[in-house]
Amino acid sequence: MASENIYILGIESSCDDTAASIINNGTVLSNVVANQKIHEEYGGVVPELASRAHQQNIVPVVHEALKKAGISKDQLHAVAFTRGPGLMGSLLVGTSFAKSLAFGLGIPLIEVNHMQAHILAHFINEDGFNKPSFPFLAMTISGGHTQIVKVSSYFDMEVIGETIDDAVGEAYDKSGKILGLGYPAGPEIDKRAQLGNPKAFSFTKPKVDGLNFSFSGLKTAIMYFIQRETKNNPNFITENLNDICASIQYTIIGILMDKLKLAVKETGIKHIAIGGGVSANSGIRKALKIGEQKFGWTTYVPKFEFTTDNAAMIAIVGYLKYLEGTFSESDVTASARLKI
Template sequence: MNKPVYILAIESSCDDTSASVMCNTKVLSNVIANQDVHAKYGGVVPELASRAHQQNIVPVVQQALKEAKIGKEELSAIAFTNGPGLMGSLLVGTSFAKSLAMGLQIPLLAINHMQAHILAHFIEDSSSKKPSFPFICLTISGGHTQIVKVNDYFDMTVLGETIDDAVGEAFDKSAKILGLPYPGGPLIDKYAQLGNPKAYSFTKPKVGDLEFSFSGLKTGILYFIQKQERINPNFIQENLNDICASIQHTIVEILMDKLKNTVQQTGITQIAIAGGVSANSEIRKRLILAEKHFGWSTYIPKFEYTTDNAAMIGISGYFKYIKKSFSDLSVTAKARLKVTDK
């Protein structure tokens, strides 16, 4: 019987400090420290984020090891996010991982954050089915909106992406227009449950078959709200649920239209979603319906693996470990990294 592989994974790409311990493809612990400091600024402040990572990283790693009931001397390797993300935040995780790997004299595994979101689908979990290659993954977050063809664990091709803003940003900016606190995307989802998705219509952008654009939609929502408030200053307050439901319906329709185009062009009917916006209840519901209506096989990650977390870094690290795809100590943090970068 092969000796189990224990990987300590560290994620610090934005404003969540996370550490996870994996035993092969199974999660033993997945600890996340959120940073509340950004809420009053309406978005992530890079300098404050990196400072909070410095404060959080040691206790978060200690907690992950404690919950996993693993001593650091039992670890096989250290995996960490080396990009993309905020440079200051990435540097904290990169420096810590390099130092710990050097101190323990074990391999170091540099992980692409965007690939990790997709590979979260391979975490061992009794309740979830796993896609087989090749499959299509719609990667949707605050910073990315991409349709990715996944040929193998580390062989991915971008078929289409946003030409301006990411879908998560569209949700958050729309929420800001409505006076909702940051992060507003989950609040739009919450209020949308109580509203009529057909109450108001917003124009969908006209771009390529597999491309996305959300800047025009945000502007359209802003002008619509400004116009309605001139007529009725209490418009938002009186119609919040319907406004949120209509915004969410429009955004999810755009995403689903692009997925239908992708299936038509590639013939691949295995469809996965990944990234923070994949926690959205409407896109999950629509994907489940697509299985019945279009005969797709759909793969939806568990909620805890949608937002930034170290378990997705750990599963990616495991696949790199068995390939012996190790990094040396000269590896650096990269603020810009594509999902196609090895």
């Protein structure tokens, strides 16, 4: 089957990005994303506005993906779509469109788990990027998710650690809100952290058993710290912003790396792959490089455009499932809390 020219359309609509991608035998021909800027005004994603914007964006985005790939819809072999997890209203738009298109073209429909897709994005054919060897540990870090997953094969995955409250991206955004930064705050904190002293202020790391994470306590500690310091000095944030950002980032990365080191120790697996929007963070990438030198890890970070929510990661899972002949029934429904 792999010897023929297989074209898969991937559709991603789990949160606030409407995305479509065409993959040909594992190589990306197009990867189109329509961002929804409106949520910046609210300091977070508004589900009702997100689903409405998906309805407006999905047809133009799919049309653009086909045009950029230089193929017609009649050349598609299957339609892959995000079934979950995510915002229910957003997922329904992508699911309904994918089902209608696949039915209209008479081609297979393939459901994709968004979290598996972040991990399997590493298997997109991309010059200069190595694919992880099985088994490997995947750390998925984003605005909505923080997980460590043991990956034994493409579709044999086991979550061995996850957040019990906020995701790491939320910790960045909520800290940014306390500091008066815009949304999303992660990139701004990262940028300022590089100019500050990471040991200027210390925040206690939450104590959580095993490989699970917790970030809500850290967020509260930062809030109380800022309230206390600004009471003594109203200009405290302005005068120390880079140092505060560096200290917050240092603590967050410390939490992630402590758990990753424990996961390596418990499983004996030294191949580490990261994904999700927060994997673009320069501090995390630097910490992984140190892990390579210090502990003999082999680390894998996908190309930046495949780390945030995108449809190429959905399309690659669609391609791998197509090769296995794993298709969905026409009565498949979106699932907001879909597990790996």
